[in-house]
Structures are given as structure tokens and as C-alpha cells.
Amino acid sequence: MDGFWQDFTARPADGPPYRDRYSVAVGGRMLDLPIRPLPQPESAVASLLANQASFTVIDRLTESMAALAQRFQPDVVVGLPTLGLTFAPGIARALGQPNYVPLGYSRKFWYRDDLSVPIRSITSPDAEKHLFVDPLILSRLTGRRVLVVDDVASTGRSLKAAAELLALCDVSVVGAVVAMRQGAHDPAKDPFPIAHVFATPRFTRRADGWWPEG
Template sequence: MEYKLNVAGLTRDLPIIKINATTAIASFVLLGDDELSAAAAKAILPQLPQQFDFIVTVESKGIPFAHDLALYSKHTPSIVIRKSVKAYMDSPVVTSVNSITTQHPQQLVLDGTIANQLRGKRVVIADDVISTGNSLRAVEELMTRVGAQVVGRVAILAEGAAAQRTDIHFLSPLPLFNLDGTEKQ
């Protein structure tokens, strides 16, 4: 089973994959799809706030989109929140999150040196897909803890109920599916 996605002037056939006992998703993997990442970044640029200092994303699938947004928005720096503490990190700032696509809680980690760079800055949170909003909330929590101000939230796709949110700018909704491949209502 596949879902035909049309976004940013491009079409992709996404496999429908079971994620739990009642729900399946159209698996959108941006990694390696440079054409779609660039097209999506260009398409969402008009929806970005007028003033911001950094693009922030969570590893890993949102990285190409955040990178392209940074390039196309006057070379604004992008920052990647990691999913584990790394040995090179100085005073890491950590929170946890449960995502729709992971089975267990994950850590979200910001290097303390980067956290200091974000203090008092305006940030736009960028991701490939926003679904439950749990990752978005966790990133916002980290930004608040380090003293950054979230001035925008952008995604290529808003999945399920996230498509009804008015605080996220996105290019296309993405439905959730029943296990038989029909769209959930």
C-alpha cells in the first residue's frame, strides 16, 4: 500500500507502514531526497517570521530541511538537537520525548556551548513532519530553559491532528491510516 504525496510541486509515493496495533503512517523519509528538501524550503520561506536568528531542528530526518532553510534565508545558522549525550558536549541540556515513530522515550540534547549561543535569540523550529507535537513541545521546553524565544514553527508535513494546529506553518497535511490502508477519520 502506498500514499501519493504531492508537496512543493513534487510527487512521492510513500509506503504505508504499521506503527502500532491500530495505526499506520505514510513513511516520509526526507534523508537523501535533496530535491524535495530544497523545494520544500523554498516553498515555506514566505511563511517564516521576518526576524529570527537560528533555525533549530532535531536529528535526523529534519536536518536537510533545516539546512536548506538556513541557506535560503540569508544563511541563518542551523542548530541540530541531538538524541543522546556525546562525549564532546560541554554541560549538555537534556529533556526526554515520546515520538509517534519510536517505541521508547528518547533524549533530546543540546550542547551547553550552543545553549549559551541561543540565550536571548529568536529561533524557528523546523522539522520534516509534525504529528503528535511531542517533539515540538520538548524542543520548545529546551529553548525556554536556555533562554531562547521561539518565534516560529515550520514543517514540510503536518500529520493527523497536527494539520488542525494554527501555530505551525506547513506545506501539506498527511493523514494517518488504519491498518487496512484506509485514512483515519
């Protein structure tokens, strides 16, 4: 799978059944994503790993995400770990902001327990982590209009954890921007408006390959 996330192609997207990849449109070009089986062997998702992508792909996605971010008119961009931090600096820069605020999973000795929330992800469902904000940079957040940036919105757990943590920081979360919206979702259940560059389904295995659910 070394060729994934490295460049765009001009060829049209394939239709189901899918073998090992699913193609999405980004700015009129196609990007191939590997299909990865979940622990439930008959289910799978399309995968985007931003820290393994080429600069060409990251730059194009960041540009698209920054364009979506404009409508939220945020005062500050907050990046979610780990892969949301790949996009957040470029989006903040494109919006003309002097910096961004990174959240983290790694607890520093000066962090406070009352400024953390538990979190689980679809790719590591058995590992509970905590999402932290550095108390030394609370001044960048308090009373500001905040835009949350992540790589993927799937189950919504990461964004809901971010909403819970940022509520402790006395901020107004105006929305979120992600590169990929993964699987079926109900916007009414989102903690705030979520904009995405492209969407991918979840997949079910059949005898002839992978088919989108629903």
C-alpha cells in the first residue's frame, strides 16, 4: 500500500464491488484510499493517514479545508491529536491567524486533571486516552470563537470529547472542519456544525468484494 495518499489521478472513480481501494474527488482530481477491514471481519472503512501522505496531498487537502473554514469566521483554530495536527497549522495560517492551539494525549506534569476528558477512537477502541489542553495557553481560548480541526470524523467521539473539553475553557465552538467524513452520520447529533472535504461510506464484505453499507 506504499502508493496510497501520495498523489492524485485524473481517472474516473471505480464502482462497486471494491477490491482494496476507494477513490474520492478532491478539487476535481481523484485520491485513492485503502480499504481496511475492522476488527469485525465483514466490515471495513476507507483510510486516510495524514502523517503518511505526501506534501502534495496534504497541501491540497489543507487548502480545501481552509476554504471550508472561512464560513465559520473563527478567532482561533484548535487542532485535535494526532492527525488533526497535520492540518491545523496550515488552516490557521491560511485564515491569517498568528498561531493555533494543539490539544494533546500526552500528559505533561503541569497539566490539570480538571482540564482533561476521556476519549476512545474507532481505530483503537480498547485504549482509553485522555484529551488535554495546556493550561498555559488557556488565554488563547477563553472567550474566543473556536474552530476545531481533525483529519476524520467517524463515530464523532473525538469531536464530542473536544466539545466537552472546550466547554471547560469558556469558549464558543463555532464548528469543525475535517478532511474526511467517514460512514453514515446524522447532523442533528453533531456537537456543532462539521464541514468536510469528502465523505466515505463504511463497507460490508460480499463474495465479490466490498460494498458500501446502506
